[in-house]
Amino acid sequence: MEQILLIGGNDSGMPFRKLPYGGYPLISCNPDHLPENLHEMAKICDVAIVCADQRMGRVIADEIWHLLRRKIVISTTPNFDLSMLRDLYPLSKVCRCDLVLDGDVDRCLAVVSFGDSFSESDVASMKRIFSSIGEMLIINEPLFQEVRAVVSKGLSSITELLKRISPDDFQEYLLGWIMYCLGQMILKGNPIEGGKSPQGGTGGLAQREPPATDPKSRDDQK
């Protein structure tokens, strides 16, 4: 297993903290308080994951770019696109990554893109790494914007909805389960609108009303 250096994981990049559960040796540090031995850490790692804001993203690159020759560098810094990452880490194989969602979750989606410099075995490494924290979806650069827009809109809509419902703790707990389960169902390709389940509606407790109409099949979907 590759030795991984995680710069972040506290405020951002939290899902990467699960890497040791996937068997990865992990060394990590806070992007806002870089340790004195950062150079040592960069030297011994095989893969560097940098979860920092734009300012610190640049500082970190300046510090360690020359120590990451031929290594994979995964960056979650917003708006650092591939070409910028190539500039910042000219000796490395760079990967741009957005996490849906970046938070205290057991599994998340990693939306990634990377350049031609990735060999097949590099891609296999990436798959192994990301399967330890969830799922990896390779997209083209222009799609990042759409992903970001959808996530931003989805999050704000759900937050608003919760504010409207203004649940107490028990209700929020139930709503947590509802979202968790609905999310699972969608990811398994089950449409959630209309009813798909037993007495007519999705979800055992829901009161089961108007049936289902012509759920979109998503079998062919990735």
Added chain:
Amino acid sequence: MEQILLIGGNDSGMPFRKLPYGGYPLISCNPDHLPENLHEMAKICDVAIVCADQRMGRVIADEIWHLLRRKIVISTTPNFDLSMLRDLYPLSKVCRCDLVLDGDVDRCLAVVSFGDSFSESDVASMKRIFSSIGEMLIINEPLFQEVRAVVSKGLSSITELLKRISPDDFQEYLLGWIMYCLGQMILKGNPIEGGKSPQGGTGGLAQREPPATDPKSRDDQK
């Protein structure tokens, strides 16, 4: 491990289909097409789980109640409360259960109540069974109504929200991840409103403000 008879699991009670992954020997049948050997199945089981609508719930009880002496009977039939279940299965230890959500999910919440007839070891059995499909939450009978109301409202709100957004397949997939992750965060006790994560908001992709472009060029290093 108890031998479990699952009457249901197709249209309703789907999460119970995971019981074999928890090591449970499972025999199952469709509540709407009861098999000829239903009596045999009832005789050999240790625990019976009945996921049926009210009409079939009564039919099934009439068929097998006398074969379930001292056995645990778990019922997910809506509106069958404990006292009704005691009437239907006078020889058994009855448990009322609502699933949040009842669908094709890997883990769900089982909200349950059961009477005094449950010994400590019965409760331990229940815990083991429900931990194979998710989490068990014991509540008092009157709370079922609130649970049902919250779930119903939560589901319809989210369904409406999705209709408003009217996502295409890719967007729906992203929204699935968002809900799945938000649900996880809530269940771990993280509030989702306001921002808790890195650059200011829950979720890696969410609102990061406009870039500060102008990366230093480092072409000279290539």
